[in-house]
Amino acid sequence: MTEEIVSSDQHLLELRDRIDEIDGNIARLISERAECALKVAEVKKATGEDALYYRPEREAQVLRKAMERNQGPLTDEEMARLFREIMSACLALEEPVKVAYLGPEGTFTQQAALKHFGHSAQSRPLAVIDEVFREVEAGAANYGVVPVENSTEGVINHTLDNFMTSNLKICGEVELRIHHHLMISDITRPDAITRIYSHAQSLAQCRKWLDSHYPNVERVAVASNAEAAKRVKGEWNAAAIAGDMAADLYGLKMLAEKIEDRPDNSTRFLIVGTQAVPASSDDKTSLMVSMRNEPGALHDLLEPFRRHNVDLTRVETRPSQSGNWTYVFFIDFKGHRDTPDVAAALKEVGACASDMKVLGSYPRGVL
Numbered sequence: 320m321t322e323e324i325v326s327s328d329q330h331l332l333e334l335r336d337r338i339d340e341i342d343g344n345i346a347r348l349i350s351e352r353a354e355c356a357l358k359v360a361e362v363k364k365a366t367g368e369d370a371l372y373y374r375p376e377r378e379a380q381v382l383r384k385a386m387e388r389n390q391g392p393l394t395d396e397e398m399a400r401l402f403r404e405i406m407s408a409c410l411a412l413e414e415p416v417k418v419a420y421l422g423p424e425g426t427f428t429q430q431a432a433l434k435h436f437g438h439s440a441q442s443r444p445l446a447v448i449d450e451v452f453r454e455v456e457a458g459a460a461n462y463g464v465v466p467v468e469n470s471t472e473g474v475i476n477h478t479l480d481n482f483m484t485s486n487l488k489i490c491g492e493v494e495l496r497i498h499h500h501l502m503i504s505d506i507t508r509p510d511a512i513t514r515i516y517s518h519a520q521s522l523a524q525c526r527k528w529l530d531s532h533y534p535n536v537e538r539v540a541v542a543s544n545a546e547a548a549k550r551v552k553g554e555w556n557a558a559a560i561a562g563d564m565a566a567d568l569y570g571l572k573m574l575a576e577k578i579e580d581r582p583d584n585s586t587r588f589l590i591v592g593t594q595a596v597p598a599s600s601d602d603k604t605s606l607m608v609s610m611r612n613e614p615g616a617l618h619d620l621l622e623p624f625r626r627h628n629v630d631l632t633r634v635e636t637r638p639s640q641s642g643n644w645t646y647v648f649f650i651d652f653k654g655h656r657d658t659p660d661v662a663a664a665l666k667e668v669g670a671c672a673s674d675m676k677v678l679g680s681y682p683r684g685v686l
């Protein structure tokens with residue numbers, strides 16, 4: 320062995336010793352943090368039966384601090400993701416949180432649930448959005464995760480419509496960059512593909528790519544991307560469009576990656592639950608309002624927000640379920656309902672609306 324190799328081996332050993340020592344310190348501190356969380360649980364338990372263990376506003380603050388404090392070399396997002404998992408484990412020690420999401424396994428909604436709650440939450444896939452709402456209303460799950468809008472394809476009507484009949488509140492939001500891939504199974508012949516399966520939204524998000532690469536191939540809409548991936552397993556002439564999780568789950572091969580038409584394609588998901596969330600200092604509020612069907616109604620509805628400097632982030636219209644040609648507006652804006660400007664705007668909107676429901680104030684998505 321040359322002298323150089325010996326010294327580089329020696330250097331590696333020294334660095335690994337140092338890493339072992341640091342890991343020991345991290346492990347000790349994580350245990351200390353978990354002990355602290357257990358004490359927090361005691362304090363909460365003393366408040367009674369309905370003690371709330373999961374605190375969205377506090378979690379958002381912890382993640383934001385992790386990002387602010389970070390000096391690299393890890394990115395802020397990477398650092399926050401690590402804290403996300405530590406907090407998820409601490410919460411599971413306090414009280415395991417049960418999360419229902421729009422399944423099946425391998426969908427982007429599962430990915431959003433993991434991103435928001437971390438891997439220590441107990442999550443359960445349900446077949447349709449209505450079931451996710453029902454499961455949380457019935458108390459079988461503490462929280463639900465449902466998609467609400469996609470940057471390319473727009474709003475997910477089913478989710479908005481559920482708020483018309485449900486008393487659930489919005490406790491959080493999470494945004495996910497959506498990358499679609501074309502995938503095939505071991506037995507698929509890439510040159511003989513006659514059918515491509517995917518969810519209708521995903522087919523729409525890849526429309527231009529499909530038009531230019533597979534113009535004559537049949538596009539078959541199925542219930543979810545994961546369902547598309549599952550079908551492809553047994554078909555030699557079919558491919559699926561789905562995300563990474565579905566590819567991993569069903570052991571598929573990528574034929575083309577990131578085929579979405581818009582590189583910034585992302586989907587926003589809502590966390591629904593039964594609790595009202597206190598302010599975290601960077602929040603959003605979602606509102607559902609119906610107006611009398613008369614001239615100037617939309618102007619009257621929006622004017623108070625302008626006057627009180629409240630920044631609208633989204634306005635959607637849906638037909639109301641109570642009568643023909645009457646509409647319900649879904650409005651999102653920055654700020655928490657307990658802050659003076661927002662409270663004043665809400666009071667004025669409430670005065671001119673025929674019906675108004677605050678769906679929730681919640682921390683803006685951190686990750």
Ligand SMILES: O=C(O)C(=O)C[C@]1(C(=O)O)C=C[C@@H](O)C=C1
Pocket residue numbers: 356359360372373374375377378381405406407409410413
């Ligand atoms: O601060 C709390 O209320 C905690 O329960 C601690 C903690 C954490 O690990 O930091 C855990 C769960 C909550 O959702 C928020 C934060």
